[in-house]
Structure formats: structure tokens, C-alpha cells
Amino acid sequence: MALIAIAADKGSPGVTTTAVALAAVWPRRALLVEADPSGGDIVYRSQAAHGGVLDPNTGMLSLAATARRGLAAEQLWDHAQPLAGGLDVVVGLGGSEQAAGLVGLWPTLGRAFATLAESPNGAADVLADCGRIGADSPSLELFSHAALVLLVSRTEPEQLARVRDRAAALSAKLHGSQRGAAALGFPPIGVLLVAEPGQSARIVSQVNDMLVASQIAARVVGTLAHDPAGAEQLAGRRRGRLDKSLLIRSARQITADVPHRYGVLR
Numbered sequence: 001m002a003l004i005a006i007a008a009d010k011g012s013p014g015v016t017t018t019a020v021a022l023a024a025v026w027p028r029r030a031l032l033v034e035a036d037p038s039g040g041d042i043v044y045r046s047q048a049a050h051g052g053v054l055d056p057n058t059g060m061l062s063l064a065a066t067a068r069r070g071l072a073a074e075q076l077w078d079h080a081q082p083l084a085g086g087l088d089v090v091v092g093l094g095g096s097e098q099a100a101g102l103v104g105l106w107p108t109l110g111r112a113f114a115t116l117a118e119s120p121n122g123a124a125d126v127l128a129d130c131g132r133i134g135a136d137s138p139s140l141e142l143f144s145h146a147a148l149v150l151l152v153s154r155t156e157p158e159q160l161a162r163v164r165d166r167a168a169a170l171s172a173k174l175h176g177s178q179r180g181a182a183a184l185g186f187p188p189i190g191v192l193l194v195a196e197p198g199q200s201a202r203i204v205s206q207v208n209d210m211l212v213a214s215q216i217a218a219r220v221v222g223t224l225a226h227d228p229a230g231a232e233q234l235a236g237r238r239r240g241r242l243d244k245s246l247l248i249r250s251a252r253q254i255t256a257d258v259p260h261r262y263g264v265l266r
Contacts, residue, residue, distance in 0.1 A: 002147030002264050003114040005035075006192075007130040007139070009162040013152045013194050016041050017231045018224055019129035021251040024087050024234070027259060029124040031080060033090040033113065034060060036131025037099040037138050040092015042083075045235045049082035059091030064101045067108050073116040076126075084236055092129075099138065106138050110145035125264070135169065143174060146187045148262050150221065155195050155203050163191055164210060167218035175217060188262055190221035192254070197225050197246055221258050225250040 006019045016034070020042070023032040034040035043054045063071075063079040080088040093099055102109075113126040128146075130139040143149050149170065153163035167189050175185030191211070195203050200223040207220050230247030232238035242248055258264070 002117050003110070003126045003128060003142070003145055004148050004150060004264065005128050005130050005139075005143050005146040005187075006150045006152060007133045008152045009134075009159075009166040010132065011154065011159055011162070013154045013159065014224075014231070015131055015152050016045075016129050017234065017247075018150075018152050018192065018194070019127055020046075020087070020234055021224065021247055022255055023127045024085065025248060025252045025255050026125060026127065027255055029122075031076060031088050031090065031116065031124045031126050033076075033126055033128045034092030035109070035128040035139050035142060036092055037096060037102070038093075038131055039095040039098070040129075042089055043091045045237070046089075047084045047236045049084055049086065051084070054081050054083075054089075054091055056091060056094055059089075060093050061098060061101070063090060063109070064105060067105045067112075071108050071112045073112045074119045074121045076112060076116055077122050088124075102138065106141035107145075110142040113142065114145040114147070133166070140173070143170070143187065147264050148258070149174070149187050149189045150192045151189065151218070152192050152194060152224075154226075155193055155199070155207075160207060160210065164214060164216060167191060167211065168214065168216045171217040185217050189218040190258065190262070191218055192221055193223045194226050195223040197227075221261070222254040223250060224254065 008015045023030045034042055043056045048054045059079055080090050082088050116124055116126055151163050153159045170189055204220045211218050225246035227247035230245030233240050233242045
């Protein structure tokens, strides 16, 4: 088990919805972490398992205070809260102002996230919602500890151009150089497309061709259905059979394939 870092470039492709959906159907025990330095959304959009609201002070904010004194991986559970449905989450910061408290702690957090897989008490994969990233995003310091980096993108031309450029920049940063189309380096970089139902096969082929032509060490790992109704159900704001939604069905397909393809589950 391992750390999966999930992020995006500009725009609003739905990183948090993607992270929640993947974590909800992950084939092993999962801990979802809102590691976005600009702040988290789950505390506002989701309900706690007890039926009330989530505590915004138990999460990344409290975790930062613990990490200053050193952090063992199993201590992550002290800062997690269960959502309705059972998924455990470390909720994000209240806003970017609080991110100053994490300066210098990101490598410590990355090691804890990655080694929770090896903990004798409560081993789990960590799926980290890193939000939107740029060249100087502090959460990039998590990526070197990840077993897989997933870049989320919608399929509009400008979004695809941005994810291509971000994948190239990340490959240079993480792999040391532009490795080319045949050498995918470690951690591998995957592109996860949020696409309209019915266009998956065509768009995957087109984007992979673009990445190969640009000699970028990244590949499309799959498509997540653009399903606003399913996203509302996932957040608990709409009733319905969530397991039958296009969002969850496509998330199950991704989690059935990606962990084994990249050797995440061993």
C-alpha cells in the first residue's frame, strides 16, 4: 500500500470529487487527506458519520501541531474523522492563511503518508488531495514520497494543454530530466481525465498520442465520468443509489486497474 498524490493545474476539474470517489471505492483500506495548501472543502460539503458536521480543527491543522514534534505514521489516525458512509478523512486547512503553519513540515507529512502502509496498527493507503499546483506549490514536496502522482484534467483543449505542460514540468522535477516517451520514471505520473460519458476511448487515445508526441513521461490512466448528479450524491446533498452512478462506476473501473498497473498493491 502507498501514497497516491492527486492534483491538477489551473481550472476546476474536480480534484476533491475525484479523490473522494477513488478513496470511497479503493480496494484496500484508505485514508483520504486534504493536503491542499489553499484549504479544504470536505468539511463544508460532507457529513460526519455521526450525522453532524465535521470538526474543522481536527485534521491538517491539528496534524501540523503534532508534526512539529515528530510524526509516526499511525498518529495520522488521531487526526482523521469518519464520513457518512465510513470513509476516513483528514480534513484540510481552513484557508491558505493557515498554510504558513505547515512550512518545513511537508517532507515529514509525506514520509508519514507513505509509511502508513507499513504501520502494524491501521495500515492503509493514503490518497492525498493536493488541489491545484504550480511550480512553487508547497505540496509538491509530498510527490517524491508518492507511489503514483495523478493529474486530473477536463477534456477542453486549454485544460489538456495545461496538463501536458504540468506533466512535463513534474517529470523534470521528479525524474531529474525529460526522460522521453518510453521511460516513465518513479514516481510514475498518470493523467486522469474527467470526461463526458461516451467519449472515453477517443479522448484517451488522443491525449496519449499528444503525450507521446511531446516526449512526456506520463500516460492516461483512465477516465472518470463527468457526473454532477453523482457528485452531489457523493457529497450527501442528493439522494439516490450512489453505487449505480456513472461517477462511482467509472471510479471502480479506475481503482480495479490502476493500482495493479503501477504496482501500488503488493
